[in-house]
Amino acid sequence: MSVQTSKFLSYVLRHAPESIGLTLDVNGWADIADLIDKANAANQPLDIDTLHAVVTESDKKRFKISEDGKRIRAAQGHSVPVALGHAPIEPPPILYHGTATRFLDSIREKGLLAGERQQVHLSSDMLTAEKVGQRHGKPVVLTIDAGRMFSEGISFFQADNGVWLTDTVPPAYIAIE
Numbered sequence: 001m002s003v004q005t006s007k008f009l010s011y012v013l014r015h016a017p018e019s020i021g022l023t024l025d026v027n028g029w030a031d032i033a034d035l036i037d038k039a040n041a042a043n044q045p046l047d048i049d050t051l052h053a054v055v056t057e058s059d060k061k062r063f064k065i066s067e068d069g070k071r072i073r074a075a076q077g078h079s080v081p082v083a084l085g086h087a088p089i090e091p092p093p094i095l096y097h098g099t100a101t102r103f104l105d106s107i108r109e110k111g112l113l114a115g116e117r118q119q120v121h122l123s124s125d126m127l128t129a130e131k132v133g134q135r136h137g138k139p140v141v142l143t144i145d146a147g148r149m150f151s152e153g154i155s156f157f158q159a160d161n162g163v164w165l166t167d168t169v170p171p172a173y174i175a176i177e
């Protein structure tokens with residue numbers, strides 16, 4: 001599996017479809033034939049077998065192919081506005097968020113904010129959260145009282161790859177170690 005191709009797909013399907021002249025529909029889907037044409041025109045070699053290999057072998061199941069096999073989208077992580085179309089559902093009582101220690105003061109003050117992305121990303125297991133946090137520096141895992149958030153009316157969504165999404169997590173629901 002090509003990590004470089006996976007990163008390219010994440011970039012165009014989450015952040016910058018226009019960088020290769022691609023258009024996503026409102027639900028974040030790109031036409032696969034169009035994506036392959038435009039990638040090659042932009043000097044990013046891509047063929048259907050490589051694309052399927054990247055989707056199948058992605059450790060985090062980052063991409064989803066539509067049932068008719070003609071379209072692809074990123075499961076989560078978008079900075080471009082997309083309506084993923086998931087109905088809100090009840091989360092597990094506890095969710096985790098991995099971050100870097102240098103962000104803690106700001107998180108204590110403001111809570112978890114989506115930042116560049118469309119929503120805050122949360123994990124159902126601590127190990128995954130720790131790996132997410134490591135991407136940013138010295139990791140720390142925050143415990144999120146998702147059950148109380150839900151009971152107090154805050155909506156949660158689950159992406160195609162199992163990652164939990166919510167708009168923001170106010171400080172009152174965050175426990176730091």
Ligand code: HQG
Nearest residue numbers: 062077099100103106107110111112113115117121132136
């Ligand atoms: C932090 C990956 C200061 C937040 C992962 C995080 C995930 C604050 C960083 C997905 C803050 C944003 C998303 C505040 C939040 N003050 N810092 N108030 N609120 N932050 O990359 O959650 O591998 O946008 O803690 O697995 O790290 O790409 O979000 O550290 O599912 O497929 O601001 O991306 O998936 O960083 O990662 P990110 P994330 P992939």
